[in-house]
Amino acid sequence: FQASNPGQFENDSDALWQRGHVPETIVCHGRVGINTDAPDEALVVCGNAKVMGRVMHPSDSRAKQNIREVDTNEQLRRITQMRLVEYDYKPEFASVMGIKNT
Numbered sequence: 001f002q003a004s005n006p007g008q009f010e011n012d013s014d015a016l017w018q019r020g021h022v023p024e025t026i027v028c029h030g031r032v033g034i035n036t037d038a039p040d041e042a043l044v045v046c047g048n049a050k051v052m053g054r055v056m057h058p059s060d061s062r063a064k065q066n067i068r069e070v071d072t073n074e075q076l077r078r079i080t081q082m083r084l085v086e087y088d089y090k091p092e093f094a095s096v097m098g099i100k101n102t
Contacts, residue, residue, distance in 0.1 A: 040096075 016030045033039030035046035056063060089099055 016028055018027045018029070019025070020027045031039040031042055031044070033044045033046070036044055054062075061067065089097075093099075
């Protein structure tokens, strides 16, 4: 598809795109690919991305509150109970993702 104006698209799959509830936003009900016509996730960018603002992630401290120190000995005990594994990527996944060392 090609966006000529926000919210106006030039193909028959317009039903996937809608104006958002927040001004100047567009919502896609499907997968979006940039430089790819076969996205396999909600958003796939094949190439570099430039961010001129902040990127928030659930592990970002800006999204948390009540951060406090914990008992180190208790946490080490929990770690010893964890299942640790090594793995190799499947060749078909590695090749699609551009991973050289599997």
